[in-house]
Amino acid sequence: MIRHLLSTADLGREDAVRILDTAEEMSQVSAREVKKLPVLRGRTVVNLFFEDSTRTRISFEAAAKRLSADVINFSAKGSSVSKGESLQDTAQTLAAMGADAVVVRHPGSGAPARLAAAGWIGAPILNAGDGTHEHPTQALLDAFTLRRALAGLPASGPAEGDRARGAGLDGAQVAIVGDVLHSRVARSNVHLLRALGAHVSLIAPPTLLPWGVHTWPAEVFYDFDEALAAHDFDAVMMLRVQFERMHQSFFPNTREYTRLWGLTEQRYRRLPAHTAIMHPGPMNRGFEICASAADAERALILDQVENGVSVRMAALYELLTGDGTEAQQ
Amino acid sequence: MSSTLIRHARVLGGEERDIAIVDGRFAESVERPDETIDATGLVALPGLVDLHTHLREPGREDAETVLTGSQSAARGGYTAVHAMANTQPVADTAGVVEQVAHLGRAAGYAQVVPIGAVTTGQAGQQLAELGAMAASAARVRIFSDDGQCVADPMLMRRALEYVKTFDGVVAQHAQDPRLTEGAQMNEGLVSAELGLPGWPAVAEESIIARDVLLAEHVGSRLHVCHLSTAGSVEIVRWAKERGVRVTAEVTPHHLMLTDELVRSYDPVYKVNPPLRTQADVDAVRRGLADGTIDIVGTDHAPHTAEHKCSEWTAAAMGMVGLESALPIVMEAMADYGFGWADAARTMSARPAQISGLAEHGSLEPGTGANLVLVDPAAHEVIRPAEHATLGRNNPFAGIPVSTRIVDTFLFGTRVVADGELRGPHATARGGQWIE
Numbered sequence: 001m002i003r004h005l006l007s008t009a010d011l012g013r014e015d016a017v018r019i020l021d022t023a024e025e026m027s028q029v030s031a032r033e034v035k036k037l038p039v040l041r042g043r044t045v046v047n048l049f050f051e052d053s054t055r056t057r058i059s060f061e062a063a064a065k066r067l068s069a070d071v072i073n074f075s076a077k078g079s080s081v082s083k084g085e086s087l088q089d090t091a092q093t094l095a096a097m098g099a100d101a102v103v104v105r106h107p108g109s110g111a112p113a114r115l116a117a118a119g120w121i122g123a124p125i126l127n128a129g130d131g132t133h134e135h136p137t138q139a140l141l142d143a144f145t146l147r148r149a150l151a152g153l154p155a156s157g158p159a160e161g162d163r164a165r166g167a168g169l170d171g172a173q174v175a176i177v178g179d180v181l182h183s184r185v186a187r188s189n190v191h192l193l194r195a196l197g198a199h200v201s202l203i204a205p206p207t208l209l210p211w212g213v214h215t216w217p218a219e220v221f222y223d224f225d226e227a228l229a230a231h232d233f234d235a236v237m238m239l240r241v242q243f244e245r246m247h248q249s250f251f252p253n254t255r256e257y258t259r260l261w262g263l264t265e266q267r268y269r270r271l272p273a274h275t276a277i278m279h280p281g282p283m284n285r286g287f288e289i290c291a292s293a294a295d296a297e298r299a300l301i302l303d304q305v306e307n308g309v310s311v312r313m314a315a316l317y318e319l320l321t322g323d324g325t326e327a328q329q
Numbered sequence: 330m331s332s333t334l335i336r337h338a339r340v341l342g343g344e345e346r347d348i349a350i351v352d353g354r355f356a357e358s359v360e361r362p363d364e365t366i367d368a369t370g371l372v373a374l375p376g377l378v379d380l381h382t383h384l385r386e387p388g389r390e391d392a393e394t395v396l397t398g399s400q401s402a403a404r405g406g407y408t409a410v411h412a413m414a415n416t417q418p419v420a421d422t423a424g425v426v427e428q429v430a431h432l433g434r435a436a437g438y439a440q441v442v443p444i445g446a447v448t449t450g451q452a453g454q455q456l457a458e459l460g461a462m463a464a465s466a467a468r469v470r471i472f473s474d475d476g477q478c479v480a481d482p483m484l485m486r487r488a489l490e491y492v493k494t495f496d497g498v499v500a501q502h503a504q505d506p507r508l509t510e511g512a513q514m515n516e517g518l519v520s521a522e523l524g525l526p527g528w529p530a531v532a533e534e535s536i537i538a539r540d541v542l543l544a545e546h547v548g549s550r551l552h553v554c555h556l557s558t559a560g561s562v563e564i565v566r567w568a569k570e571r572g573v574r575v576t577a578e579v580t581p582h583h584l585m586l587t588d589e590l591v592r593s594y595d596p597v598y599k600v601n602p603p604l605r606t607q608a609d610v611d612a613v614r615r616g617l618a619d620g621t622i623d624i625v626g627t628d629h630a631p632h633t634a635e636h637k638c639s640e641w642t643a644a645a646m647g648m649v650g651l652e653s654a655l656p657i658v659m660e661a662m663a664d665y666g667f668g669w670a671d672a673a674r675t676m677s678a679r680p681a682q683i684s685g686l687a688e689h690g691s692l693e694p695g696t697g698a699n700l701v702l703v704d705p706a707a708h709e710v711i712r713p714a715e716h717a718t719l720g721r722n723n724p725f726a727g728i729p730v731s732t733r734i735v736d737t738f739l740f741g742t743r744v745v746a747d748g749e750l751r752g753p754h755a756t757a758r759g760g761q762w763i764e
Contacts, residue, residue: 009522086635086638086639087639087640087643088638088639106640107642108640108641108642108643109513109523109524109525109594109641109642110523110524110525110594110640110641110642111594111640111641111642113593113594114594114595114639114640114641117593117594117595118638130524131524131525131642132524132525132526133523133524133525134524184524187522187524210520210521210522211516211517211518211520211521211527211529212517212518212521213521215518216521
């Protein structure tokens with residue numbers, strides 16, 4: 001049982017597999033005509049978003065509503081200081097309103113951890129992406145999608161049989177390509193993929209890799225083609241790269257980036273037939289990923305989005321009910 | 330005439346002897362003292378001198394005032410503090426520095442020595458009126474844009490040369506601004522994991538390397554504020570071997586704490602320069618013990634609660650430290666053969682010398698009777714809530730220490746007695762430090 005979901009580094013293999021298994025149950029609900037479970041009836045989930053992210057907010061909102069929770073969306077864009085209300089006041093206000101769980105998106109790394117530790121609010125905190133730190137539910141939905149694909153099951157939709165259940169990602173070869181330095185998705189994925197037994201390769205220009213990345217539990221490549229030659233990847237996860245990075249000299253320009261680190265048409269054709277293509281979205285088509293790859297049959301990008309709801313249902317269920325056993329029965 | 334006799338004090342931790350004070354100065358002896366204090370078991374040190382204190386007044390009196398900062402200094406055993414220039418308005422004119430010195434006398438708990446800004450408004454564009462500040466009643470000798478680095482090499486060269494006029498010193502906050510844009514903590518394994526933008530050691534070291542070469546070239550005095558990395562210690566050691574007139578400072582927190590603490594995302598650990606790694610802590614401890622680093626400066630930086638009770642990225646940088654400095658330094662240096670004489674050298678005599686304060690830093694008869702008595706075998710825990718500073722951003726809360734500040738004498742006036750503040754020095758009623 002976990003109290004908050006702040007970082008995938010806090011999840012052991014058992015925790016992660018339990019949440020993924022619960023998400024399999026939840027995927028059944030999403031396929032029903034009445035997409036609702038009564039398990040969180042009367043509970044209030046607050047989506048506290050200090051940063052715009054319509055996709056993530058909608059996904060959490062749908063997840064909470066399918067569990068019959070009441071949802072309050074609290075948009076507090078801009079830093080708390082410029083807005084005049086502190087994180088402390090916001091948190092204490094939500095506590096006074098009786099929030100049972102708070103889903104936090106914040107541009108500053110560590111803001112959810114601070115909310116969980118400062119004593120301003122007692123409710124479980126679910127990190128929906130903090131700065132360049134972590135995005136745990138994204139990593140969980142990536143693992144969920146990949147686990148389906150590795151078991152030869154439909155990558156999304158209701159669970160078909162029990163083949164994925166209980167499994168990790170043992171032995172899977174996963175490439176994470178792009179702006180690892182600024183990516184909360186990459187950080188969460190490295191921890192979680194390792195916990196589930198996968199082998200991780202990080203592929204990026206040295207400017208977009210964190211200092212000391214060679215101590216991380218991952219293999220590091222500066223050369224995308226060398227990595228493709230070295231491993232038979234089960235999945236290639238392309239990260240979103242912001243165009244503005246080129247103005248900070250992380251790379252010379254978008255053309256060179258695409259040539260060296262993009263999933264171009266040529267690289268896409270080189271991939272083995274079983275390599276799944278993943279992207280956390282939103283994509284920059286023609287920059288980090290070519291259209292053929294983005295639209296390929298083995299692209300799991302929309303499956304990732306669909307699975308996001310099931311995984312977030314499982315995460316909310318885990319935090320608000322203590323364990324996943326009830327839903328599985 | 331007033332006189333005090335302190336009996337049985339262990340001077341610099343050595344032999345017991347008596348210390349006589351007559352009319353605000355140490356004396357050879359005193360016949361019939363007005364007051365006699367039994368200091369059996371206590372260590373006597375010259376009153377501590379801090380070259381790096383943020384008193385916040387004028388401008389941010391909600392964070393600290395000259396009075397509360399001076400009281401904090403006295404309780405920490407300090408008899409002189411150097412008020413950093415990054416106030417609002419910036420201390421870049423004779424008017425502001427004289428005002429700060431005046432507020433110090435009006436408080437009467439420590440001699441407040443203003444530091445002047447190097448550049449107007451600390452904007453790094455043009456030199457402030459350094460000569461006017463030096464010639465003012467505040468007699469400014471140390472100039473610093475602390476909080477900002479004098480990043481322009483041409484401007485730094487000119488400042489170093491110009492202050493030779495009055496034997497001044499430029500105290501540099503060594504931080505390359507381009508290498509630290511948006512920086513939140515030390516760049517290393519922890520920042521990579523936490524996803525916080527890093528402040529690399531090289532951003533400090535490259536400026537120090539440049540500045541010692543400039544100081545050598547123009548033959549000027551350079552003081553390096555709060556150095557924090559192993560590489561900085563090496564560069565200063567190299568420069569001293571070459572005969573460069575450089576002095577260096579380290580803070581109590583860089584002697585004690587590491588970036589591992591940032592894992593809590595608790596802004597009490599957010600400071601500039603940032604907490605570094607254990608290897609850096611070991612290096613600055615060795616550097617202080619072997620004299621490469623000349624002094625301990627507190628970088629006492631009080632902030633209001635609302636600037637610390639926030640998420641990490643929105644929080645202000647800085648820690649308070651006047652009242653915990655000596656106990657923390659003695660704990661941090663416990664394994665380095667660092668005795669009371671070393672504490673007196675690095676926290677009193679040497680800083681007084683750098684600043685040209687003749688009345689501080691010594692227990693010799695004839696100098697100002699600035700003295701602290703400490704209990705070297707106390708069983709204390711750092712309790713920030715009980716401190717005199719308005720700042721509660723003390724990162725040492727709960728740390729057990731064996732040093733307790735008992736009495737502080739400021740020009741012969743016992744401003745702290747048994748750890749508690751007493752009345753101020755006569756300057757608070759319009760007198761002089763020594764009549």
